[in-house]
Amino acid sequence: MKLSNETKVGVLTSIALALLFIGYSFLKGNDVFSSENMFYTDYDNVDGLSVSNPVLVNGFKIGRVSNTTLMDNGKIRTEFKIKKDYKIPSNTIARISNDGFLGGKVIVFDIGNSKTFASDGDPLQSDVQANLLQKVEPLQKKVEDLVVKLDSVLSAVNTALDEEFQRDFKTSLRSISISLKNVEKITTDVEGLMGSERIRLAKIMQNLESITNNFKENSSRINQIMANLDNLSSDLSKTEIRATVENANKAMKDVQAITDKINKGEGSIGLLVNDDKLYNNLNNASENLDELMQDLKTNPGRYLKISIFGKKDTK
Numbered sequence: 001m002k003l004s005n006e007t008k009v010g011v012l013t014s015i016a017l018a019l020l021f022i023g024y025s026f027l028k029g030n031d032v033f034s035s036e037n038m039f040y041t042d043y044d045n046v047d048g049l050s051v052s053n054p055v056l057v058n059g060f061k062i063g064r065v066s067n068t069t070l071m072d073n074g075k076i077r078t079e080f081k082i083k084k085d086y087k088i089p090s091n092t093i094a095r096i097s098n099d100g101f102l103g104g105k106v107i108v109f110d111i112g113n114s115k116t117f118a119s120d121g122d123p124l125q126s127d128v129q130a131n132l133l134q135k136v137e138p139l140q141k142k143v144e145d146l147v148v149k150l151d152s153v154l155s156a157v158n159t160a161l162d163e164e165f166q167r168d169f170k171t172s173l174r175s176i177s178i179s180l181k182n183v184e185k186i187t188t189d190v191e192g193l194m195g196s197e198r199i200r201l202a203k204i205m206q207n208l209e210s211i212t213n214n215f216k217e218n219s220s221r222i223n224q225i226m227a228n229l230d231n232l233s234s235d236l237s238k239t240e241i242r243a244t245v246e247n248a249n250k251a252m253k254d255v256q257a258i259t260d261k262i263n264k265g266e267g268s269i270g271l272l273v274n275d276d277k278l279y280n281n282l283n284n285a286s287e288n289l290d291e292l293m294q295d296l297k298t299n300p301g302r303y304l305k306i307s308i309f310g311k312k313d314t315k
Helices: 005-027 132-160 163-196 198-217 219-238 240-264 269-276 276-298
Strands: 036-043 055-057 061-071 076-083 092-101 103-112 125-128
Touching: 036 092, 036 125, 198 219
Parallel strands: 055 103, 092 125
Antiparallel strands: 036 076, 055 061, 061 076, 092 103
8 A cells, every 4th residue: 555645744744743842742751651640848049950951869860840931029939840750758858969060950759757658649848959059159268268367467477577587486496406406316315325234124123023012011010010000009108208298398387487486586595696795795705715816826935834844934
């Protein structure tokens, strides 16, 4: 059977229209050959999001953005076409996320844990991931301001640091370097000394450990000795020390009584201390005795009569 030209043109036109419809539907996010569920959510801003952008779960594509509509309240209602093979919990969050650094957007489903699944035409919760550039821009501005301030500070410091100060600073650095070398040498000497005395130190530590062990092993005996000393001290304080203190107090009272009597001029010592006349007489007697001794040394013949032949001296 031979087809006419008109029939051929009609068939080709029908096929072209079908392909055009399928392509248009595909670009809008509609899959003509599979059944899908429609879900929607409202966003304040969908900048960069377009119809046919993918819907992902952990990087796996499960559907596309099918339509966007501006609502009376200023929000943008966004519809998604999801294949019926995938069950979407009712508390799933549809988040607008960045698709790399090129500015593209995708919808990422954060699958919820609800036991109830969303039905065709149900709304989902919405969320928008913060743009990385929006986070970086404030930090970049702060860094730029910091760089400007740091440049100003360095300029002021460079102006303040004259040549003389720089020379002094270099001299100080050299002194510090020399000091560090001296410290390093001292450390080396100390390490050498410790190395040479390591055996003696080890023996000392062993002796200390032995002494500590002896104290530990005889701790009960030491406690007993300390208890006995405590009892002995207590007994002494109750007997001999108390008697000694009482005798000392009595002696102090007697000395005080004697001192009072001396101050009142009672007794020989009191008269001697308080009677000026007696003191003057004793002083005069001492002076006369001293004169007598001087005269005896000068003129012994006045007091001693010596005869060689036994004849009496008539003088």
